[in-house]
Every structure is written in C-alpha cells, then in structure tokens.
Amino acid sequence: MDMSNVVRDKILRVGLSEHDVSFEEIPRDWISKFIGGKGLAAAYYNREISHDVCPLESKNKLMLFWGPLTGIAGGMSRHLWATKSPLTNSWLDSYAGGKFPSFLAYGLPECLGIIFENFSEDLTYLEITEGGVELRDATDLEMATVEEVEEYFEPEYYHACIGPGGENLVKFANIASDGGEHFAGRGGAGAVMGSKNLKAVAVKSEEPEFSEEIKTYRLQDIGQMRNKTETANAMAQTGTAFTIDYTNEGGLLPSYGYTKGTFDGIDNINYHAMSEASTGRKACHACSLACGWSVKPEGEYDVETNWGPEYESICLLGSNLGIDDLSAVAYLTELCDNYGIDSIEMGNIIGFIMRLSQEGDIDYVAEFGDPHVAEELIEKTVKKEGIGKTLSEGLEKASYRLSKKDKAASVKGLALPAYDPRGRKAMILTYVTGDRGGCHRRPNLAVLGMKDYFLEKAGFLELTEQPGKLAGKAIEKQNHLSLVWSLSACDFVSSIYEEDWGEEWLNKIGYDVTEEELEKAGERIWNLIRMNNAQFRTPEELAAEFPETLKEPLKSPGPKEGVKIGEEEIISLISAYYKEREWDDRGIPTKETLKRLELEGFEIKQDK
Structure with missing residues (x-):
C-alpha cells in the first residue's frame, strides 16, 4: 500500500463495555485547527470529558493519538496518551517514541487516534491486524510484568501495555511500549488504562510503500538530524546522560531528597560511567540519533538494561537517593519499568521518605545510599502493602497524608523532575505554567x-x-x-x-x-x-x-x-x-x- 497520499481523517472509537469498535470522521475544521496528536486530543477532551469526572471512573476516557506525519517523516515516530490524570486531577498528555507509533499508524492508515470508553468486565487487549480490529481476552496476562507481556506476543506484533502498577491503580502507573524500551511515563495514564481493564494495544502491520519524493525527503531529514543543533548532536553522542554533568556543575542536580544541588558521587553515574557500561545504542523508527543506551554496569547488581537509564532516572533514583552505584540505579530503573510505574515520581517518593526518616519525622528506617530500601519501597508501592498504599497515591497526596507537605517537591500534583529550580530559577516558570503539572519539558x-x-x-x-x-x-x-x-x-x-x-x-x-x-x-x-x-x-x-x-x-x-x-x-x-x-x-x-x-x-x- 502506498501511503504517500492517504488522508488521515478518522478516529477509532472503542467501547470497552460492549466490545464495540467503530470508525468516525474527525470534524474537518479540527484537522486544520488542531493538526493531530496533542491538538486533536485536547479538542476531544474538551468536548467529551466532563470537568467533574473522577479519573478512575468509567466515564473518564483514554485517548491514544499520533500525528499526520507519524511513520512518514524522519523523527516522527511518537504517540501520546491523553486523559484526565488520577495524579493531578486535570489534563494529561504523556508521550513515547520507538517503533510502536509508526506501525500503529500503518495498521490504521486513515486514522489519527483511538478513543477508549467505559470499561471491560474482564481484562482485554485491542488487536489491530490486516483482518480488522478486535478486542481479545487478556486474562492470561493478569498482573503480567512488561517483560512478560513482551514474551506473550509474537515478534511481528508491536504493542503498548501496562504492568502490575497499572492493574493495581497506582496513580503514577505508566504505559510501556516496544517491550519496555519506551514509556508514556508521567501523570498516571497507566492507572486509567488499568481502571478500564485494558492490558494492551497490539498491532501487526508492515511498513508501506512511499513515493520517491517522500522517500528522498525523509532520507534528507534523517541525514541532517545529528548536526542540526548542539542539543541534537549531544544526544547523538551521549543520549540524555550528558545532562547530569551540566546540572551538577550548575548546582541544580536534585540530591538527597531534593535538599542539595550537587552530588559527590557524580563520576560514578554520569555519561562517562554510562559509556563504559554500554552494550549498544538504540534508535526509534526512522531516526539517526540513536540516543538510547543499553548498559551492563559493574557493581552490586547483575543487570543489563533494555534501554537506559535516562537522565531523569539516573538522578532521581541515583543522586536524589544518595546512590552512586550505577548498577543499583540501573536495577531500580528496570524494576520501575517492569512494574510499569513512573521512575521520576517513584524516585521523588523514595527520596522524600529517606529525608523524613533521616530527620526523624517517620517511624520507618530508610537511609540515603541504601538501594535495598529503595527496592523495598518500590515493591510495597506497586503491591500497595504497608506504607506502599499511601505512597501509591503519588508524592503530593502521600505528603499530605503523612502531614509533611512542606518537604515534598511537587507542583500541581506532579513530583518535580531532575532540575532543582533553586539552581535554575527560570524553571519556576516552567513548573508553574506547564499544562500537566511540574514537568520539565514545557518548556525546558x-x-x-x-x-x-x-x-x-x-x-x-x-x-x-x-x-x-x-x-x-x-x-x-x-x-x-x-x-x-x-x-x-x-x-x-x-x-x-x-x-x-x-x-x-x-x-x-x-x-x-x-x-x-x-x-x-x-x-x-x-x-x-x-x-x-x-x-x-x-x-x-x-x-x-x-x-x-x-x-x-x-x-x-x-x-x-x-x-x-x-x-x-x-x-x-x-x-x-x-x-x-x-x-x-x-x-x-x-x-x-x-x-x-x-x-x-x-x-x-x-x-x-
């Protein structure tokens, strides 16, 4: 199929309660006004999600959108999940790259998105193939980890899924794709997916044909990516890990429960340490940056990562916890990823608990620098056991319940990422005006x-x-x-x-x-x-x-x-x-x- 002139002007609507699927046209003026992706999701959200709906009730909707150039232009293999966040109680859009977005767009060539409504009585997944679109039984995947879901599907399927965190309605559960290489991480879209008893979206499709003009133009994009800006060039060389030396030197690297802005153990977890531990580089579909790493660091833990850890995880599960063993940081990141929870929120929570313990504010022993305590808190949070039930609500709500809001670094319900605004005060504006809470990307x-x-x-x-x-x-x-x-x-x-x-x-x-x-x-x-x-x-x-x-x-x-x-x-x-x-x-x-x-x-x- 030649996709060069295919018009993407529809959405797929999935009624989970009745297992109905139907295609509908997008209002024509919306395509020119809102383009696709974030814009169209925002328009449907405004029209279809009530202000007073509870995020984990069936009336909330879960939207999966992509753009008009997804899978066509270079660097355009991205998708987003949009919904009302259980963490912030407001708009949420969370993104991921990889191969899944492109092959999803190929599998639904006339579409720009999917809207999931209501909930299924039994655990289910959406299958998209040349034969059509169908909801299938997923009870065999109940409480399956991200890795186990990857093993369940045949290699020709590309998929996005939730882990146990999403099924247990941990309010910062994420949605994994490409077998845990990519995550729509922030804000708890995975919990909304879990509340709908939707375990995965799986697509089986092939890359289509394009005109010679489109292929030439695409190759030009891919060829110029690395040298377009200093940032792109740095990503091509080092991935996001290069940022940690910048933030440490500038005094904005969160350390020890967001109380310090530099970290003495930086050389053990920075780009150079990542480079020495590297087992290869990874790239998204139609991208030449290859900004992803897989690493196998030496240290206490015998671990080889699927992708990463990225800068945010290195900081919030490393310096923020006083941990300078890269193998421990990689292990904790993989644990969060496999359970399907946001490592930024979780790292903040653990650092918060360690700080409270150190300052005598809670009766829970959690010392900075101890990865075993961090591992224990992750397990308790995902399973909602003991203190984990409180922590599963997210940093801000947990801090209220523990009567220690004054020691929590969160803005509008979202735990802050790895840029301390005291070290870079321009980030005050980023965090306060960001449209999904304290996010570093809006803008950085x-x-x-x-x-x-x-x-x-x-x-x-x-x-x-x-x-x-x-x-x-x-x-x-x-x-x-x-x-x-x-x-x-x-x-x-x-x-x-x-x-x-x-x-x-x-x-x-x-x-x-x-x-x-x-x-x-x-x-x-x-x-x-x-x-x-x-x-x-x-x-x-x-x-x-x-x-x-x-x-x-x-x-x-x-x-x-x-x-x-x-x-x-x-x-x-x-x-x-x-x-x-x-x-x-x-x-x-x-x-x-x-x-x-x-x-x-x-x-x-x-x-x-």
Whole structure:
C-alpha cells in the first residue's frame, strides 16, 4: 500500500463495555485547527470529558493519538496518551517514541487516534491486524510484568501495555511500549488504562510503500538530524546522560531528597560511567540519533538494561537517593519499568521518605545510599502493602497524608523532575505554567544556557531579572512544542521543523496550510489545554502553593549554595507570563484571546 497520499481523517472509537469498535470522521475544521496528536486530543477532551469526572471512573476516557506525519517523516515516530490524570486531577498528555507509533499508524492508515470508553468486565487487549480490529481476552496476562507481556506476543506484533502498577491503580502507573524500551511515563495514564481493564494495544502491520519524493525527503531529514543543533548532536553522542554533568556543575542536580544541588558521587553515574557500561545504542523508527543506551554496569547488581537509564532516572533514583552505584540505579530503573510505574515520581517518593526518616519525622528506617530500601519501597508501592498504599497515591497526596507537605517537591500534583529550580530559577516558570503539572519539558528553560556550557563552560543563563523577556521565551517555546507534539515529532529533532513549522512536509501529504497558520495553531492548542484545566490561580495563590521545601536554602556546596526561592520572584514571573499570554489575573484566556484563536465554541472548565 502506498501511503504517500492517504488522508488521515478518522478516529477509532472503542467501547470497552460492549466490545464495540467503530470508525468516525474527525470534524474537518479540527484537522486544520488542531493538526493531530496533542491538538486533536485536547479538542476531544474538551468536548467529551466532563470537568467533574473522577479519573478512575468509567466515564473518564483514554485517548491514544499520533500525528499526520507519524511513520512518514524522519523523527516522527511518537504517540501520546491523553486523559484526565488520577495524579493531578486535570489534563494529561504523556508521550513515547520507538517503533510502536509508526506501525500503529500503518495498521490504521486513515486514522489519527483511538478513543477508549467505559470499561471491560474482564481484562482485554485491542488487536489491530490486516483482518480488522478486535478486542481479545487478556486474562492470561493478569498482573503480567512488561517483560512478560513482551514474551506473550509474537515478534511481528508491536504493542503498548501496562504492568502490575497499572492493574493495581497506582496513580503514577505508566504505559510501556516496544517491550519496555519506551514509556508514556508521567501523570498516571497507566492507572486509567488499568481502571478500564485494558492490558494492551497490539498491532501487526508492515511498513508501506512511499513515493520517491517522500522517500528522498525523509532520507534528507534523517541525514541532517545529528548536526542540526548542539542539543541534537549531544544526544547523538551521549543520549540524555550528558545532562547530569551540566546540572551538577550548575548546582541544580536534585540530591538527597531534593535538599542539595550537587552530588559527590557524580563520576560514578554520569555519561562517562554510562559509556563504559554500554552494550549498544538504540534508535526509534526512522531516526539517526540513536540516543538510547543499553548498559551492563559493574557493581552490586547483575543487570543489563533494555534501554537506559535516562537522565531523569539516573538522578532521581541515583543522586536524589544518595546512590552512586550505577548498577543499583540501573536495577531500580528496570524494576520501575517492569512494574510499569513512573521512575521520576517513584524516585521523588523514595527520596522524600529517606529525608523524613533521616530527620526523624517517620517511624520507618530508610537511609540515603541504601538501594535495598529503595527496592523495598518500590515493591510495597506497586503491591500497595504497608506504607506502599499511601505512597501509591503519588508524592503530593502521600505528603499530605503523612502531614509533611512542606518537604515534598511537587507542583500541581506532579513530583518535580531532575532540575532543582533553586539552581535554575527560570524553571519556576516552567513548573508553574506547564499544562500537566511540574514537568520539565514545557518548556525546558534549564537548557537555555546549555550552548554556552558546551562551547565555553561559561554559564548558566538566568533571565529571572527580566520576567517579561523570560515569559516571552517560555511562550514562544510552549507554542512551538504544542505544534511539535501535534505533529508527533520528537523533541530532540524538532529543530528540523523550526524554520517553517512543518509547512513543507504537511503540504507534501496534502495539507493546505501555511507557516503562519501552523504558528497560530501552536498558540491555539496551548490555550485550549489551558481551558481544559480547571485549576486557575492568581500569581499570589500560585506563589503560596509553591513547594515550601524549595523556599529553603540549598545546602550543598557549589555555585547555588544557600539559594532559595522567594514568593515575590514567583509572583513577578507569573504576572509577566499572564500579561504576555493575554490571560486575566487568574490565568483564564480573555474573550478577545479566544476570538482571535477561534476557540469561542469550546468550554472553559472552571472550579465551581
């Protein structure tokens, strides 16, 4: 089948209660307004998910979307899961790459997404083959780990699945794909999938034919990926592990339960340690970066990883726990991955418990540097045993239940990733304005100075003294990323599409769209998701809610020793951001903004 001129203008709707599957056309104006991926998911979320629905009730919906160029252009093998998060109680979109997204798009060539509704009485999985689409019995996979699911399916199947964490409704359960090489990790989409008794989505398809023009253009993209930007080049050389030396030197590497910004054992877990332990590099479909690693480190644990660990896991299961044995970090990461839980949230939780234990706040022995305690807490959390039942709620809710919210590093329900904002204050804006909680990718303002770091070892650019300028930079990046994730492009190669926002590629597959319209679509999508989030706050309220532990001085020696975050800094940044966004003083898009962005027909979901 030649996919060069196939029009992707449908979704697949799956009724789990009645085992119904049906195809329906996407509203024509939505395709031009919202493109695909993140944008279309946001539109369906606004229309179909009620503000007051409980995330783990059957009325919540689970959406799997991809983009118009998925499996066609280079660096476009990405998919997203969108739903109402059980962790944050608001909008969630979580992404993963690999091979599964492309072959899913090949298996449903006229589609841009799947919407799962209600729940199945028995454990089931969705099978997509040339013969059609069917829900099949999955009771043999009950409580199967990600590795066991991989062994269950024949090699010609590509699949995404949940592990025991998802079936047990751990609120930060993730969704694995490609046998545990990739994860839609943050926010608990795996728990929503578990609440619907949906174990997996499995597709059996083959790569289709493309026209000579498409093949040539695709090869050009793949060929230029490595040298397009310093970041892409670094990813090609080292993967995400290179970041750890940057953050440690800059004083923003979370260590010892988010109390310090540097780590003495850095040389044992950094890029050089990863390189020495490497057993090979791995790449997603149609990508030349090969930013993935598999490693077999020497140390206490005999472990060889499937993919990774990535930077976030190295930090939050390494330096944040005071662990400098790379084999232990790799083992703990694989344990989280195999159980199907988010290693960022889990690493934060373990560091939090270790800190409480060290400071005498709980009657639980958990010393920094002890991987066996970390392993025990992971097991207890997944099985909801003992203290694990509380921890399975996620860092923020667990901290409330333990009456220690003042020592938890979370924003809007999501545990913070591996960039301490005291070491890089631009990240305050990232965490507070991010559309799914405290996420580092929306946008990652910590890396604004990374070019200087690599070229000159010079400096960690701060723009917090120029809040308007920083807000403008954040908005520019957020709008661009909204489009990138609607195209379903990988962040690391998105620079290929920065010059024309993907116009040339989209025109080649039949989209009649201009660069200006695509730029506006990015802004439209970010604003629509803002409308989907009911938790509107004034700058003063957001400053008061910002983690108390980050308002305390960093303890570690280094460039950011003693730095803390003041509420006035937060208020100044958010006020400037709201103004630049053309939102009101609670962060709600104004009527004029909605009219300009053609969003007047969509609902603003507000707290009552």
